[in-house]
Amino acid sequence: MSFWRSKRFWSWVALSFGVLYFALPLIGTFEFSLRMKRGEYSFEAYRVILGDPRFQATFLYSVLMALLTIVVGVLLVVPTAYWVRLKLPRWRPVVEFITLLPLIIPAIVIVFGYIRLYNTSSVLPLTGSAFGTDILMVCGYTVLALPYMYRAVDTGLRTLDVSTLTEAAESLGAGKITILAKIILPNVLVAILSGAFLTFAIVIGEFVFAALLNRPAFGPFMQLIGANRAYEPAALAVIAFSITWLCMGLMQLVTRLQKHTQVKPFR
């Protein structure tokens, strides 16, 4: 009997340790962010940071990048995953392997390759202009999101009878674009949404791509504030954590609406 009692005891010890380790930095950050005015707690740091025009500009830029990444990711992944399921089951391992590569190759190496491959003296001098660099950023973020997006959509497609749906639609005279837009897309919408929220959470605070490609994104702005200010970084951390939390919460919410299309954490 004492064995069982001690096992439960040690379980509580492990759990309390975990709760302490994870709660303290969150509480500490929040407390620190309130300390800007001497002798009292205030939301001064938030007021300062939210009022900073650079915050607004970089945040908007990163939101835009995240939304574009989601659009490009969906346009790239949905037709590919659909086509692989319908026509090219043999290519599946190849495509899946490619989508897993961004988890294996460090992001800093990929962006290093971009800088070398797309510099101003190359065939495709994307880094030569701000607009070109933005395209490169969106493509880079799409690459980072690829493992999550593909996995989400492919899992969503698994619950559909893709070939029957396609034949039914074709017999009614639908073309491939109609099938994708009106049949496949609505059916995997939940999967797409959950992939999209994760993508948003990844892109919004991303640092390496934006810093090395020299674009005014939220990640480098946070780093800059961190290097120069005392209390504002903590406020930024609270804001960033809330965004991550919101994205993951929304992701859980949509997946609960449709149980089959869960994106399992696979890393």
Add this chain to the structure above:
Amino acid sequence: MSAIAEPTGVAKTPTSNPSKSRRSMAWLGILPFLIFALLFLILPTLNIVVGAFQNPAGEFTFENIQKLLQPSILASYWISIKISVASAFLGCLIGFAIAAAIVLGGLPAWVRSPIMTFSGVASNFAGVPLAFAFLATLGRLGLVTVLLREGFGINIYAYGFNILSFWGLTLTYLFFQIPLMILIITPALDGLKREWREAAAILGANGFQYWSMVALPILWPALLGTFALLFANAFGAVATAYALTGSSLSIVPIVLFAQIRGDVLQDPHLGYALAFGMIVVTIIANTLYLWMRARSERWVKS
């Protein structure tokens, strides 16, 4: 612009007549994806790999790889590997303890769902904000530092602790390493069948014998695989370390970051070799992970 416009073309390329004679053309449907992957994933990486084996004149050479063996670069690889091993090992250990507490420890069932949800969030909470969180907690003016000093008279900085150090960075990395371990190992622990434990008990095994001779050998591939994954996860992380320590801790990703920004090594090709070394390390770690995952799935399949 072309890269953005490409995906819409995917539906047009294969015509709507999938008769057998046209089957050989079906691969055209994933052409946009393949072109995208080639342009923005495979070619950039290959470019770095090729650059690592070239001298400035473009000729093949092993010189850059040999230059990696100089003490300063070896030292950065070594400290990177140490931090990755320490955070992966502790992440595995603590994550396993928490996961075991949830699954096998007789805790109330309602504990599980919030922990899994939180792990999902925290495993994605890497980067610049994480560094801020730990600075605000364990920095010189951080909440925990101040509480320990004023409440208990323990000045952790006087004991040589520094958040901008090996252990500081390891402690910070654990914030995403432990949740990742919990997310991966919980299903594996769920896969331990009650019957195995009962069978072992019937044969006279005690708790220790069950764990050492049944459960751990079954979980071993999952544990080793997750360790490899956590290692790669820490090894490639840049943003957290950079925001936390600036460039004071020369781990490989930070040296590479500085090299890309301003050629601090004064040898571009040495930079490519440095990046190539990173790829090699993460490929080894991930191959181990995928291999071990395949092995552990034999048992975990329900």
